[in-house]
Amino acid sequence: DIQMTQSPSTLSASVGDRVTITCRASQTISDWLAWYQQKPGKVPKLLISKASALETGVPSRFSGSGSETEFTLTISCLQPDDFAIYYCQQYSSYSYTFGQGTKLEIK
Amino acid sequence: VQLVESGGALVQPGGSLRLSCAASGFTFSDYWMSWVRQAPGKGLEWVANSKPDGSEQYYVDSVKGRFTISRDNANNSLYLQMKYLGAEDTALYYCVRLDRWLPSGWGHGALVTVSS
Numbered sequence: 493d494i495q496m497t498q499s500p501s502t503l504s505a506s507v508g509d510r511v512t513i514t515c516r517a518s519q520t521i522s523d524w525l526a527w528y529q530q531k532p533g534k535v536p537k538l539l540i541s542k543a544s545a546l547e548t549g550v551p552s553r554f555s556g557s558g559s560e561t562e563f564t565l566t567i568s569c570l571q572p573d574d575f576a577i578y579y580c581q582q583y584s585s586y587s588y589t590f591g592q593g594t595k596l597e598i599k
Numbered sequence: 600v601q602l603v604e605s606g607g608a609l610v611q612p613g614g615s616l617r618l619s620c621a622a623s624g625f626t627f628s629d630y631w632m633s634w635v636r637q638a639p640g641k642g643l644e645w646v647a648n649s650k651p652d653g654s655e656q657y658y659v660d661s662v663k664g665r666f667t668i669s670r671d672n673a674n675n676s677l678y679l680q681m682k683y684l685g686a687e688d689t690a691l692y693y694c695v696r697l698d699r700w701l702p703s704g705w706g707h708g709a710l711v712t713v714s715s
Contacts, residue, residue: 493660526701528643535693535705536643579643583700586657588633588645 494518494582498591504599513565513594515580520560524584527565531576600624600704602694607709614684618709620677620694628672631697634679636690684713
């Protein structure tokens with residue numbers, strides 16, 4: 493299986509901050525990378541597909557970049573609703589894998 | 600899109616269990632389907648994928664040889680047969696529809712607890 497490693501595991505930030513989460517793949521996955529947001533008791537919400545394509549309805553303060561093995565999710569100007577857990581996920585192979593998650597918490 | 604899981608239970612280590620997912624609101628046989636799990640307080644883990652016609656299945660390494668994903672397109676149902684269960688399999692198991700390779704619908708989950 494392709495391993496996905498996210499960093500940091502926890503990120504403390506304030507409303508209005510700009511934050512970046514990194515995701516690294518154990519082998520090249522081109523741009524077959526998605527980002528999700530999950531809040532307690534809810535199913536994950538797809539934010540970004542193909543490394544940088546924002547899903548319909550997702551605020552433009554979310555952006556994704558990267559290719560091959562290194563990817564980033566950036567949230568500019570954090571809003572109170574953004575504090576959640578974020579996961580990257582590769583879908584380059586038919587056996588998908590998630591990163592371990594990054595908890596974005598209020599400082 | 601409606602996905603309703605059933606079959607979650609408390610099972611002893613080494614035991615077996617079959618989860619079911621009843622799909623409605625879309626043409627089930629057109630879509631790849633998946634099982635994704637989440638252990639209590641832990642992250643997401645993709646378990647298995649099924650091709651629309653059921654001819655191919657893909658698994659995470661940790662369940663290969665123990666879990667089998669299958670489907671009945673005539674009855675709009677997805678299954679996950681689980682054998683040799685261990686504590687590490689304790690999780691909420693979600694049935695997921697894929698569209699363009701990514702989730703476009705999630706069930707509410709079925710809780711599997713492996714404990715003596």
